[in-house]
Amino acid sequence: MDTTTAVAGVPAGARLQEASPTRRRRRRAPLHLLRRWVSPVALVALWQLASSTGVLDERKLASPAQVAATALDLVQAGTLGTQTLISLQRVGLGFAIGASIGLALAVVAGLSRIGEDAIDPPMQMLRTLPHFGLVTLFIIWFGIGETPKVALIALGATFPLYLNTLGGIRGIERKTLEAAKALHLTWAQRIRHVVIPGALPQTLVGLRQSLGIAWLSLIVAETIASQSGLGYMINHAKDFLQTDVIVVGLAVYSLLGLATDAVVRYLERKALAWRS
Amino acid sequence: MALLTPDTTDSPANPGDPAARSGYVARVRGHDRSFGDTHVLRSIDLDVQHGEIVALLGRSGCGKSTLLRSLAHLDPAPAGEVEVSGRTGVAFQEPRLLNWRTVHQNVALALLNSPERKKRFDLAEETLAEVGLGEKLDAWPLQLSGGQAQRVSLARALVSNPALLLLDEPFSALDALTRIEMHQLVIELWRRHSMAILLVTHDVDEALALADRLVVMDGGRIGRTWEITLPRSDRAPSQPDIARTRAEVLGALGVKPTPPNPRRDPVTGELGPAHHSNPAKRGAA
Numbered sequence: 001m002d003t004t005t006a007v008a009g010v011p012a013g014a015r016l017q018e019a020s021p022t023r024r025r026r027r028r029a030p031l032h033l034l035r036r037w038v039s040p041v042a043l044v045a046l047w048q049l050a051s052s053t054g055v056l057d058e059r060k061l062a063s064p065a066q067v068a069a070t071a072l073d074l075v076q077a078g079t080l081g082t083q084t085l086i087s088l089q090r091v092g093l094g095f096a097i098g099a100s101i102g103l104a105l106a107v108v109a110g111l112s113r114i115g116e117d118a119i120d121p122p123m124q125m126l127r128t129l130p131h132f133g134l135v136t137l138f139i140i141w142f143g144i145g146e147t148p149k150v151a152l153i154a155l156g157a158t159f160p161l162y163l164n165t166l167g168g169i170r171g172i173e174r175k176t177l178e179a180a181k182a183l184h185l186t187w188a189q190r191i192r193h194v195v196i197p198g199a200l201p202q203t204l205v206g207l208r209q210s211l212g213i214a215w216l217s218l219i220v221a222e223t224i225a226s227q228s229g230l231g232y233m234i235n236h237a238k239d240f241l242q243t244d245v246i247v248v249g250l251a252v253y254s255l256l257g258l259a260t261d262a263v264v265r266y267l268e269r270k271a272l273a274w275r276s
Numbered sequence: 277m278a279l280l281t282p283d284t285t286d287s288p289a290n291p292g293d294p295a296a297r298s299g300y301v302a303r304v305r306g307h308d309r310s311f312g313d314t315h316v317l318r319s320i321d322l323d324v325q326h327g328e329i330v331a332l333l334g335r336s337g338c339g340k341s342t343l344l345r346s347l348a349h350l351d352p353a354p355a356g357e358v359e360v361s362g363r364t365g366v367a368f369q370e371p372r373l374l375n376w377r378t379v380h381q382n383v384a385l386a387l388l389n390s391p392e393r394k395k396r397f398d399l400a401e402e403t404l405a406e407v408g409l410g411e412k413l414d415a416w417p418l419q420l421s422g423g424q425a426q427r428v429s430l431a432r433a434l435v436s437n438p439a440l441l442l443l444d445e446p447f448s449a450l451d452a453l454t455r456i457e458m459h460q461l462v463i464e465l466w467r468r469h470s471m472a473i474l475l476v477t478h479d480v481d482e483a484l485a486l487a488d489r490l491v492v493m494d495g496g497r498i499g500r501t502w503e504i505t506l507p508r509s510d511r512a513p514s515q516p517d518i519a520r521t522r523a524e525v526l527g528a529l530g531v532k533p534t535p536p537n538p539r540r541d542p543v544t545g546e547l548g549p550a551h552h553s554n555p556a557k558r559g560a561a
Contacts, residue, residue, distance in 0.1 A: 179372035182348050183386045183432065184363075193385060197376040274376045274416040 094153025102161030110169030164206025168199030362439025
């Protein structure tokens with residue numbers, strides 16, 4: 001069951017439900033920060049101890065030291081870099097397509113009643129499709145090349161951005177829009193100064209969720225039918241019971257998820273300073 | 277839900293229009309508005325002269341805010357019924373600031389249609405200084421107190437130098453002390469800019485303190501009108517003319533004079549035991 005392991009291993013995915021874009025990072029004293037590292041380090045030490053003493057079977061799970069050595073090997077051989085780059089490209093392309101579609105549809109649906117009536121019902125229906133279940137269909141449609149993987153990622157990324165951006169646009173107070181009209185702002189100026197910035201907080205929540213789903217979709221896509229990428233590396237290692245390689249792969253997924261999450265958090269802090 | 281519709285109601289100042297020629301900044305003639313079967317405004321006639329402060333009073337639902345919206349071009353009005361010469365500025369009961377723009381940007385936004393960016397921001401700064409918020413240029417609206425936010429809203433309405441300032445119960449959400457300060461501020465700004473002001477309010481005392489003319493609306497119609505010629509500094513509530521006008525306006529609004537407290541003993545002046553038959557709360561609604 002590599003798939004479920006991989007899914008659980010990505011923090012971005014685990015954070016999907018978190019919906020507070022503005023929770024300010026509290027300034028922590030350095031000592032406090034240090035304290036927060038104690039338990040993770042202790043856990044890794046415990047893991048190493050269990051492996052060294054033979055409590056933890058080497059075939060079930062490699063020791064941290066072994067994982068680190070393997071990681072170094074994979075980096076030096078260039079395998080890890082190559083596979084990570086391939087995975088990143090897939091996520092980047094799929095997310096870009098999905099996010100653009102989600103945003104565009106949300107703007108059209110949010111700004112016109114006809115647009116909403118046309119777009120929202122099918123979106124609400126498609127949203128409930130288990131999109132991982134579509135993998136099989138995608139493989140029939142698109143073969144086993146890059147297309148089904150990118151399509152799966154794009155599909156997953158579309159909905160959170162669509163729903164949140166639409167919610168953000170709907171959430172803008174009519175009174176605020178009216179005030180802008182009373183200032184004699186044109187339609188385009190109202191979009192630029194009221195609608196877009198007003199919907200931004202909710203859009204950023206959607207962005208974070210979309211990125212999380214994009215990573216999950218990548219893992220699913222790469223584990224099922226792939227000849228390259230991190231998922232392929234993990235799947236391939238499974239056949240040879242190389243638990244160290246599997247752990248390295250999962251760790252890289254996890255780090256990439258964390259990194260994109262950090263980027264969005266940074267954007268939120270920059271763009272939403274007014275909510276402080 | 278269509279949040280935005282293309283703006284077709286704005287008509288820029290036209291020096292040749294009848295309102296300008298007549299010396300009125302706003303002229304309303306036979307203006308009707310109805311929502312479905314409900315007539316909100318019935319054949320309204322109202323003139324606002326240049327530099328005049330008119331207070332529009334009335335109970336909730338009498339149509340006074342609807343009339344203000346017509347004058348602000350927020351609702352479409354049939355041609356010829358509502359004529360305004362020159363720019364309008366509007367301040368509402370809530371500040372309605374863009375929370376994602378700084379105070380400075382909020383005010384400058386009212387000048388967005390004038391080309392020079394620096395000029396926009398200079399003028400905005402100047403106007404903010406006038407309302408006493410020169411120090412708050414870079415503050416976010418959510419950091420302001422209610423009174424400060426309302427000052428920004430006032431500055432935003434004023435910065436474009438409107439010929440007619442429309443105020444829709446702008447002080448009703450403020451505490452009593454802040455409200456008095458705002459009254460003083462409005463008079464100060466009015467003296468400096470000499471624009472006309474249409475003030476929609478529930479507050480008879482506010483109207484008496486600020487306005488040259490009080491207009492009571494009832495059931496979508498213009499009712500009685502009072503001219504106040506006393507200088508604003510002489511308008512103490514105890515001043516006989518003011519007290520009489522106040523009683524008359526309250527009467528026109530359907531508020532009966534306060535009856536003597538039936539629980540108070542007429543001889544000893546002491547309060548008797550409470551019985552819960554208090555008359556329904558009557559405000560100037």
